[in-house]
Amino acid sequence: MSKVKGATKTPIRVAILGGGVAGITLASELSKYSIFDIDIIEKSSVLGGLHRNVNIGNLNYDIGLFLFSSNYGLFEFYPEIVDLYVPVNCKLLRSSLTSRGNIDRYPMSIEGYIQDYGLLKFFYACVEIIVSKILYYKRNTLSSWIKYYIGNSIYQDSGLRTYIERLYGTSDKNIDIEFATKRLSAIKRVGSLRAILSKIITLKNPEYLFKNDNLNSLKGSVSKTLVRPQEGFGKVYNDIIRNILISRGVSVLTDCQLKAIRLLDKGFEIEFPDNHRNLYDKLISTIPLEAISFLIGKPIDFPIEYRALCSLFYRFNGELGYDAAVLNNFTEEGAWKRIITFSKYYATYEGDDYFAVEITVENSDNIDKIQLRENFESHVKGFGLFQGELKYQGDIIIKNAYPCYSRDLVDKVATAKHFFKELGIDLLGRQGEFDYISSNDAIVNAKELAEKIKANYGI
Ligand SMILES: Cc1cc2nc3c(=O)[nH]c(=O)nc-3n(C[C@H](O)[C@H](O)[C@H](O)COP(=O)(O)OP(=O)(O)OC[C@H]3O[C@@H](n4cnc5c(N)ncnc54)[C@H](O)[C@@H]3O)c2cc1C
Numbered sequence: 001m002s003k004v005k006g007a008t009k010t011p012i013r014v015a016i017l018g019g020g021v022a023g024i025t026l027a028s029e030l031s032k033y034s035i036f037d038i039d040i041i042e043k044s045s046v047l048g049g050l051h052r053n054v055n056i057g058n059l060n061y062d063i064g065l066f067l068f069s070s071n072y073g074l075f076e077f078y079p080e081i082v083d084l085y086v087p088v089n090c091k092l093l094r095s096s097l098t099s100r101g102n103i104d105r106y107p108m109s110i111e112g113y114i115q116d117y118g119l120l121k122f123f124y125a126c127v128e129i130i131v132s133k134i135l136y137y138k139r140n141t142l143s144s145w146i147k148y149y150i151g152n153s154i155y156q157d158s159g160l161r162t163y164i165e166r167l168y169g170t171s172d173k174n175i176d177i178e179f180a181t182k183r184l185s186a187i188k189r190v191g192s193l194r195a196i197l198s199k200i201i202t203l204k205n206p207e208y209l210f211k212n213d214n215l216n217s218l219k220g221s222v223s224k225t226l227v228r229p230q231e232g233f234g235k236v237y238n239d240i241i242r243n244i245l246i247s248r249g250v251s252v253l254t255d256c257q258l259k260a261i262r263l264l265d266k267g268f269e270i271e272f273p274d275n276h277r278n279l280y281d282k283l284i285s286t287i288p289l290e291a292i293s294f295l296i297g298k299p300i301d302f303p304i305e306y307r308a309l310c311s312l313f314y315r316f317n318g319e320l321g322y323d324a325a326v327l328n329n330f331t332e333e334g335a336w337k338r339i340i341t342f343s344k345y346y347a348t349y350e351g352d353d354y355f356a357v358e359i360t361v362e363n364s365d366n367i368d369k370i371q372l373r374e375n376f377e378s379h380v381k382g383f384g385l386f387q388g389e390l391k392y393q394g395d396i397i398i399k400n401a402y403p404c405y406s407r408d409l410v411d412k413v414a415t416a417k418h419f420f421k422e423l424g425i426d427l428l429g430r431q432g433e434f435d436y437i438s439s440n441d442a443i444v445n446a447k448e449l450a451e452k453i454k455a456n457y458g459i
Contacts, residue, residue, distance in 0.1 A: 011037040012457060013279060015270055018042060018286030019254065020049020021074060021439045022429030024241060025446035026284060028077040031248040033459055039251045039278070041258060041270070048237035049286075050401065050430070051439070053228070054313065056393045059349055060232040061313040063398055064358045065326055065340045066439075067093075068226045073443030078244065081236050085226035088325065090344045093225060095324035099159040099331050101383050103322050107330070108158045117157055125153040142177045149187045159330030166329070166337045169307035169360040169404060179405035179436065230346045261295045263423055282453065286429035288400050289416055296423070302412050304434070305363070309401035310372055312357040318388010320353055327385075334379035335359050335372060352391070360402060369395050403434045426453075 012035055016023045019042030030036040040047075053060040068085060075082045094106035104112030114122050128151035136148035142164075146155050155161055161172060164184075168175050229235045242252050259271040261283070268283045285292040293300045325344035329336050336357050343353040357376055361367050373392065380386055405413070413434050420427055427433055428449055429442045437445070 009035075011035060012281050013267075014038045014282045014284070014453075015268065015278075015280040016040045016284045016286065017258075017292065018049065018429065018431070019044075019047040019237075019252065020286055020429060020431075020442070021051065022286040022432065022442040022446045023049075023284075024237070024245070025074065025077065025443045026286075026428065026450055027245055027250050028241075029447060029450035030453065031245065031250050033454070034249075035457065035459065037249070039253060039280075040245070041256050042252070042254045043257045043287075045255045046234060046238050047242055047252065047254065048233045050398070051228070051233045051237065052398070053232045053234075054311075054394065054396055055232065056313060057315075059315070059342070059354050059393075060230070061311070061342065061354065061356045061393070062228070062233075062340065063311045063396055063401075064309060064356065065338060066228060068228075068439070070224045070226060072226070073440050073447070078236075078241055080244075081240055084229040084231075084235060086228070086230060086345055088225040088227055088345055090325050092324040094326040094328065095322055096159075096328045096330045097322075097383060097385070099157060099162075101331065103324075103327075104330075106324070106326070106328055107160065107163075108154075113154070113158065121153070121157075125151055125157075128153050140177070141173070142175045142180050143172045145177055145181060146184070146187055159332065162332055163328065163330050163337075166335070166360060169362070169402065170406065174406045176405045176407045176410050179410070227345050258295055260297065261292075263296060268424075282426070283424070284426045284428055284432075284449070285420070286427075286432040288431040289413075289420075289427075289434055292420065292425065292427075292432075293416075296425075298419075300416055302409075304413070304416075305404040305406060305409065306400045307360045307402040307404050308363040308367065309398040310359045310361050310367060310369060310395060311398070312359070312369075312373055312376060312395045313354070313393040314357070315349075315352040315354045315391040315393055316386055316388060317352050317391070318386060321383065321385035321387065331379075331383075334375065335361075336376045336379065354393075361397075363399055367397055369397070400431060403430065403436055405434075405436065 014030060014036050016027055016038065019040050023040055024047060027038050027040050031038055051066060053062045067088070096104045096106045096108060098104045098108070098112055098116050100116040102112060102115055110122070113125070132147050132151045136144040139145040139148045143155070143161070146160070165172055168180065245252055257273055259273060262269040268280045269277050270280060271277050288304070290300055290304050320341070325341050327339045329338060336359050338358050339355050340358070341353055341355040343349065343355070359372055359376070361372070377390065417427055426449055428446055430437050433445065
């Protein structure tokens, strides 16, 4: 690819902290312009950030559920990787283990609700949805916001409340409403008065109370949903993207744990592990807020909370008690959030299914993996989900997996972000922006930031 010439001749030195999709996208866009001299600085040995899998016994286990649509933003920059992604061709993508122990469509269906609670309770829940429009009209807390749309009974009975608490790793009372509702827009879509009326009038899709937010309908085509290449994320990020970036003149510095960053009157000086120092005109951080504040020597004076992810990996020989690739836990008990059965995408291995179990946990140094494993195994045993030989293969803990936006943190985080902006540091991505964003959101934000940077330099 030939580069576009910039408006001035002096190179603009850009440091991008973090080699996840946000950092990669920004570098990909800016590297189209020869005026930018870009370093991606990544502390781990690989690119890709949270897009990560673990190889055990010839099998790749993702740390969790990663689904991409065929218009995933990274494909625009790297068309050569599209065909490596595997279309999800299993009949059923997602299902739920209901609070009564049945398998339902994800997140829930009317049939499933009636099966669990009976017709009378179902009619009661329908009336309650209408009444809730008055009872919870203020929608000033997360639970009242959800109840306004789907009523209290469905919120509780469906297991949605416990699921949300599992997802965010804290009580629904502590979760900031603005933050959470970004991820729960499907509830609004199906539970608004307009949606209910249009359903009554058209009697369209009567079997769904609400359907999956950003992916395909389970009923419709699943051809647009993709998963990473069978060889793992490394094939995309380290074999292909890394080399393309380097060929475009980007320096990709992995295994690079920075020592310090000094703010200069104009620009930044970064001190590397081997003590050498480089000067930069622009600094973009996609790393956690407390990491960047530590590097610039101005620690944040309040705790920034994250939830960690513990992923357990298993092989299984026997009869699976569910058909879908992804099984979400909507029961009241069990700490696990969902099971992702990779053998449904990539075929079984030596006759075994293989899967990962996602569990959101407190971000501490003393996570009791044995207890989490026992909790999972005894919980699923109670529901007969794995009739056969369950073979534990390993686990991984990912710290900083989920920003935890509790209600009392919102203003403080906004102040901290403003502080970095004033210092001339751009924050980007899930960690940098401290937001619960998807890969695609991270890519969109990176593209927007690239536009701003270009505009600032008259490009
Ligand atoms: C289990 C799970 C499942 C998900 N599933 C989906 C999905 O299906 N679809 C979807 O669109 N999104 C999904 N997401 C969200 C998606 O993975 C993230 O939004 C995206 O990866 C964020 O990219 P990022 O570059 O902003 O941050 P990250 O991927 O977190 O990258 C930040 C990078 O900074 C590096 N770093 C940290 N500290 C330092 C330091 N001091 N110096 C240098 N480098 C440092 C890290 O090693 C990392 O590589 C999921 C997330 C999780 C946790």
